[in-house]
Structure formats: structure tokens, C-alpha cells
Amino acid sequence: MSSYEARFRVWRGDIEGGGLKDFEVEVNDGEVVLDIIHRLQSTQAPDLAVRWNCKAGKCGSCSAEINGRPRLLCMTRMSVFDRAETITVTPLRAFPVIRDLVTDVGFNYSKAREIPAFVPPEGVGPGEYRMFQEDVDRSQEFRKCIECFLCQDTCHVVRDHEENKTAFAGPRFLMRVAELDMHPLDAAEESGLDRGRTAQDEHGLGYCNITKCCTEVCPEGIKITDNALIPLKERAVDRKYDPLVWLGSKIRRRSS
Amino acid sequence: MATGTEPSPTDHRPPSGVRGAGRAAIAAPHLRTDRWWLAPAATAAGLLAFVVYSTWRAFANAHYYAAPYVSPFFSPCLAENCESMRSGPNWDLFGSWWSLSPAVLILIFPLGFRLTCYYYRKAYYRGFWASPPACAVAEPHKKYTGETRFPLILQNIHRYFFYAAIVVAGILTYDTVLAFRDEHYAWGHMGLGTLVFLVNITLIWAYTISCHSCRHIVGGQLKHFSRHPVRYRAWRFVGKLNAHHMLLAWVSLMSVALADFYVYLVASGAFDDPRFF
Numbered sequence: 326m327s328s329y330e331a332r333f334r335v336w337r338g339d340i341e342g343g344g345l346k347d348f349e350v351e352v353n354d355g356e357v358v359l360d361i362i363h364r365l366q367s368t369q370a371p372d373l374a375v376r377w378n379c380k381a382g383k384c385g386s387c388s389a390e391i392n393g394r395p396r397l398l399c400m401t402r403m404s405v406f407d408r409a410e411t412i413t414v415t416p417l418r419a420f421p422v423i424r425d426l427v428t429d430v431g432f433n434y435s436k437a438r439e440i441p442a443f444v445p446p447e448g449v450g451p452g453e454y455r456m457f458q459e460d461v462d463r464s465q466e467f468r469k470c471i472e473c474f475l476c477q478d479t480c481h482v483v484r485d486h487e488e489n490k491t492a493f494a495g496p497r498f499l500m501r502v503a504e505l506d507m508h509p510l511d512a513a514e515e516s517g518l519d520r521g522r523t524a525q526d527e528h529g530l531g532y533c534n535i536t537k538c539c540t541e542v543c544p545e546g547i548k549i550t551d552n553a554l555i556p557l558k559e560r561a562v563d564r565k566y567d568p569l570v571w572l573g574s575k576i577r578r579r580s581s
Numbered sequence: 582m583a584t585g586t587e588p589s590p591t592d593h594r595p596p597s598g599v600r601g602a603g604r605a606a607i608a609a610p611h612l613r614t615d616r617w618w619l620a621p622a623a624t625a626a627g628l629l630a631f632v633v634y635s636t637w638r639a640f641a642n643a644h645y646y647a648a649p650y651v652s653p654f655f656s657p658c659l660a661e662n663c664e665s666m667r668s669g670p671n672w673d674l675f676g677s678w679w680s681l682s683p684a685v686l687i688l689i690f691p692l693g694f695r696l697t698c699y700y701y702r703k704a705y706y707r708g709f710w711a712s713p714p715a716c717a718v719a720e721p722h723k724k725y726t727g728e729t730r731f732p733l734i735l736q737n738i739h740r741y742f743f744y745a746a747i748v749v750a751g752i753l754t755y756d757t758v759l760a761f762r763d764e765h766y767a768w769g770h771m772g773l774g775t776l777v778f779l780v781n782i783t784l785i786w787a788y789t790i791s792c793h794s795c796r797h798i799v800g801g802q803l804k805h806f807s808r809h810p811v812r813y814r815a816w817r818f819v820g821k822l823n824a825h826h827m828l829l830a831w832v833s834l835m836s837v838a839l840a841d842f843y844v845y846l847v848a849s850g851a852f853d854d855p856r857f858f
Contacts (some may be wrong), residue, residue: 327829340603342606344606390717392613392615393612393718415612416605418599418605418607421604422603422604422605457805457807457813458678459807473769481719484600485720487598487601507804511806529729532727532728534733536712537703541716542716544715551823555793556793556796556797557799558737559802562740566737567740
């Protein structure tokens with residue numbers, strides 16, 4: 326096993342202020358950035374705050390920015406970096422900082438609460454749900470989300486424009502709307518809730534300019550833009566901007 | 582904590598975005614160390630090159646027909662001032678009052694299709710408007726409303742340009758069939774130009790069919806695929822193509838320019854079309 330001394334710059338501070346602090350730290354074969362952050366904690370900076378849990382890319386806790394790119398600390402191998410380069414680790418820059426690498430991601434939870442939940446179909450009890458695989462494939466892709474909020478962090482709509490946080494739910498929660506709108510048993514429409522329309526009117530779908538950063542950073546490889554946001558935009562067009570579809574829906578109620 | 586990363590005293594703009602109140606105090610608009618600027622720069626250069634070339638060709642209004650080939654920029658030719666093309670795509674809808682290049686009349690449709698295309702939107706928002714220039718690189722704009730207001734709300738009419746693009750692709754297919762003639766209009770012949778047209782029309786169809794609006798129309802709008810097996814298969818097929826939409830957007834853009842350039846070379850006499858049979 327070989328090891329070397331890597332140069333790290335880690336953001337230290339809190340809401341009052343802070344900055345990048347330089348470290349030199351040992352790196353061994355097979356380690357990920359989170360290992361190095363833990364080594365810093367144990368050897369040089371015992372009060373360094375970092376949020377982590379599973380260390381397997383499944384809990385979505387250790388989101389941060391490494392060399393300016395939103396990534397999971399636990400899924401970023403040290404071997405992807407040149408040994409001579411300085412690796413910069415900062416907290417997510419779209420959310421308020423609490424301390425060091427820990428941010429307040431409460432924005433995401435408030436947005437989650439704004440999305441109306443799954444509406445159970447009438448007359449079908451728990452345990453009686455039956456669905457064809459091809460009908461749930463699309464929604465299941467979105468269920469892979471680990472809620473690391475890297476997509477929310479990288480989305481320039483809120484990252485660069487704090488004022489848009491009120492109107493825009495962000496890619497993760499627009500994907501949630503898409504997941505429910507494509508769910509074969511969701512009875513929202515029957516209950517008077519038009520998810521396609523509310524995506525545009527209440528969750529700010531129109532702010533998305535489909536520049537695909539959410540897809541680029543997703544550690545689960547979910548095709549957020551192509552499979553959720555663009556189909557949702559097309560559904561919103563059906564409801565709001567396509568007179569032919571509007572006319573068709575008036576003439577006959579869709580059986581699909 | 583004084584670390585040298587606080588905003589510069591010469592920067593008088595109120596801090597916002599990643600430098601806004603509450604966010605980690607980092608003055609740099611981004612900390613990326615890779616060549617993030619390369620992709621938007623290459624995209625902008627590629628699109629600009631096509632715009633310059635197509636504008637020159639459209640307004641030059643010359644050397645667009647060399648029997649049996651007609652430039653895809655001028656097909657169908659909708660004005661009286663078009664060159665006469667035997668059995669070709671002459672369709673004098675606009676009569677003699679149209680004095681500009683007839684290419685302008687038809688290029689509106691493929692231009693609109695590509696301008697409102699979900700891939701090209703990403704490309705030019707990043708490449709020309711820096712919104713954002715790259716992921717996690719701060720954009721320079723103080724305000725952002727996305728596609729919620731005029732004129733960008735018009736991006737929602739993409740599907741109508743898709744319908745028009747189907748018609749245009751159909752006409753270009755007809756032109757490709759006509760390319761199986763020789764310069765004396767005899768059928769059953771093929772030249773290098775025919776091959777160029779075949780490649781071009783294949784790529785044009787692949788790009789058109791791989792469109793996100795097409796994917797929605799053929800099946801994406803359904804809630805239950807199991808009740809519509811034919812549309813489900815169509816949706817899956819378009820989905821496979823759609824995964825390569827960016828690639829198809831670029832190669833079809835290049836092929837249409839190359840097909841036009843080939844016709845220009847033959848029509849201007851700079852090159853003789855080699856005949857295979």
C-alpha cells in the first residue's frame with residue numbers, strides 16, 4: 326500500500342464568516358475524500374464539522390463541493406486527483422452555512438412539504454395495489470433519489486438567485502411531481518389536482534432552463550432533466566399552451 | 582477569520598447568489614479547477630460558425646441547384662424567383678412579390694425547431710447567455726426569470742415546430758429520392774451527391790424523431806403504458822434515440838451544411854459530381 330501527503334484547502338467558519346484553511350494530510354490507496362476529512366478531524370482539526378452517515382453513497386448526508394463541483398465526499402475517490410494538486414473542499418454554496426462543511430438544507434424540506442402527496446385511488450385498499458412493471462418504471466427511476474440535494478445545490482436558479490427560492494421548488498421536487506404524475510395509481514386528477522399545471526403555476530417549472538446541471542451531479546445517475554423535467558414541461562404545455570390538446574381533452578376525456 | 586477569501590474592497594456590487602448573506606464566505610464565483618469553459622466556448626463557436634455559413638448561403642441566393650440536387654436550405658422553394666427544378670420541390674406559394682432569397686421562407690421552420698429544441702436551449706443558454714456558463718460556476722446576471730416570461734415562454738411552442746420539421750424532413754426525403762437521377766433526369770442513377778443526401782436525410786430524421794416533444798407525443802404523455810402497447814414500444818424506441826439527441830443535433834447540423842456545400846460546389850462548377858452508376 327502506498328501513501329502520500331496531499332494538500333487540502335478546507336473551508337472553516339460559520340455564518341459570521343470564515344475562509345479556506347490549508348492542510349497537509351496523509352492519503353492511502355483506496356481512500357475517498359471523506360476518509361481524508363476524517364483523518365483531518367482525528368489528527369489536526371478535531372472540531373471540524375462534517376455531516377456524514379453511511380459512507381456508501383446511499384444516505385445523501387456528506388454532500389459538499391470538491392474543487393468547486395458538488396459531490397458526495399464518500400463517493401469521490403482520491404485517485405481521481407493528481408497527487409500534486411491542492412484539493413479544495415467547501416460546504417454546499419447554495420444553502421446557508423451552519424459550521425465548516427455543514428449547511429442548513431431546510432429549504433429542501435420546506436419545498437418537500439409543498440408537494441401534495443400521493444392520492445390513493447378510491448376503492449383500492451392497502452395491499453390491493455396492482456401495477457404493471459412498465460407503468461411504474463418511470464417513477465421507480467426517480468425513487469432512487471437519496472436526497473443528497475446536490476441537484477438543488479448546483480441549480481443556478483436558486484444557487485445564483487436567492488430570491489427565486491420562494492417560487493422555485495428545484496429539480497429534486499419537480500422530479501417528485503413528475504414521479505407522482507406518472508404514477509399509475511395516483512388519483513390526483515380524479516380529486517381535482519392537476520399536477521402538470523401546478524408544476525408550472527406553483528412549483529416554478531418555468532424557471533428551469535434545462536441546462537442539465539442537476540443531471541450532471543446526480544450521484545445516482547438519475548436522468549433528471551430528460552426523464553423528469555422535460556416530460557413535466559411537455560405535460561405543462563399540454564395543459565397550458567397547446568390549444569389542440571386542450572380541445573381534445575374537452576371533446577373526450579382521456580382514457581390513459 | 583481573516584483568510585483572504587473575503588470580497589474585494591473594490592467590488593461594489595451587493596453580494597448575492599453564492600456570495601450572498603448566510604452562504605459560506607467565499608469571494609470566488611466558483612472554485613472549479615477543470616477546463617469548464619471549454620464546452621460552452623466550443624458550443625458557441627460551433628453554433629456561430631453554422632449561423633455565419635447558413636446566413637451567407639441563404640442570402641447569397643445562388644448555386645443552390647445542380648440537377649438532380651437541390652440544396653436543403655432552399656427546399657421546398659416557395660417563391661417565383663426560385664430556379665426551376667424538374668419534378669423538384671418548386672411550390673410557388675408566394676408569387677412574384679417575394680424578392681428576397683426563397684431560403685428565408687423555409688429556413689424559419691428548421692431554425693425554429695432547433696432554436697426551441699431542448700438540447701439547443703441548453704447549448705445556447707450556456708454558450709451565449711452564460712446562464713449558467715457551466716455547472717456551479719456563478720452566472721453574471723443579477724436577475725433570472727427563466728422561461729416564465731416573454732420571449733422565452735415561447736419555447737413552449739416547440740412541438741409545433743416539431744410538426745413543421747416532420748413536413749420539412751418529408752420534403753427533403755423526396756429530394757433524396759430525386760437524387761437517384763442523373764443530370765439529364767434519367768432514373769436509376771447514383772452519384773456521390775446521392776450518398777451525401779442519403780446520409781443527411783438519415784441524420785435529419787434521426788434528430789427529428791429523437792426530439793423530446795416527439796417522445797412525449799408518441800407515448801410520454803400516457804399514464805398507463807400497459808394499456809397502449811404499440812405506443813409504449815414507440816416511446817421506448819424514441820427514448821433510445823433521445824438519449825443521443827445532443828449527438829444527433831450536432832451531426833445533423835453538420836450534415837445539412839455539408840449537403841448544402843456539396844450542392845454549392847457542384848452548382849458553381851468547382852467540383853464535378855462523381856457518378857457511381
